[in-house]
Amino acid sequence: MPWLAWLVAAAALGAAEFFTLTLVFGLLAGAALVTAVVSGLGIGLAGQLVAFAAAAAAGLVVVRPVALRHMAQAPLTHEGSDALIGKRAEVMQEVTAFHGLIRLCGEEWSARALDESHVIPAGALVDVMEIEGATAIVYPRELLP
Template identity: 55%
Template sequence: MAAWVVWMVLAVVFGVAEVYTLTAVLGLLGGAALLTSGAAAIGLPLPLQLVVFALASAAGLLAIRPIARRHLHQPQLQRFGIDALIGRKAYALTEVTVRDGTVRIGGEEWTARSFADGVVIPPGATVHVMQIDGATAIVYPEE
């Protein structure tokens, strides 16, 4: 079997393993094996193929992996789903107590409860969404 085929198979194996591990290490090794496959295809002897693989692997692991890790661990810039509702203004549609009520948040009706015990929010009042508990907004009156 030709050496370039062996390197190509190794690149595919690393690529498939990367899909299952998602570490970015095996993908970089697969890229190095792919580069080495090209070097083998042009006729480089085995010792030089190993040098190409070692250099390409080291370059990928030392240069590309830190950049990829930085991008993976960046904080999420935008809040989505129910997290995006926290802190927004809402309007009481019915009286909101510590037990029940309804509010309108951005055009949607939500069941709501008052944030503090004993606080009764009248209909039409502006409130702030403090948290979301399941499908219920926990709100506090704007003052």
């Protein structure tokens, strides 16, 4: 029952992938599953080893680079405070280089002016340039190029 040994190997490699998240053990687990099927068809040990080597090589050479390329891409959507960058806000209390208050997406945020020389009056519209902790760094809309 060599097919059972290949299934056990596939399970062990799958468990190793679960803990390492490198994708290598997962691809080897897939190769072990292919080999279990080949073994179940009655092909001898030499054929099983060739099947394992071919499936593992195919996974490592073809699938892994594609998966790594997709994992390296930046997410298409921004989450959390990153989603607020570029949004328009209204100044509630005068914003200077040191303090201020804005209404951003229906919430009040502490704010600072991006340019230390700017004093932005209440009621003005600003754009959020970046977020530092719980403070929005803003720039007046009328001064944007």
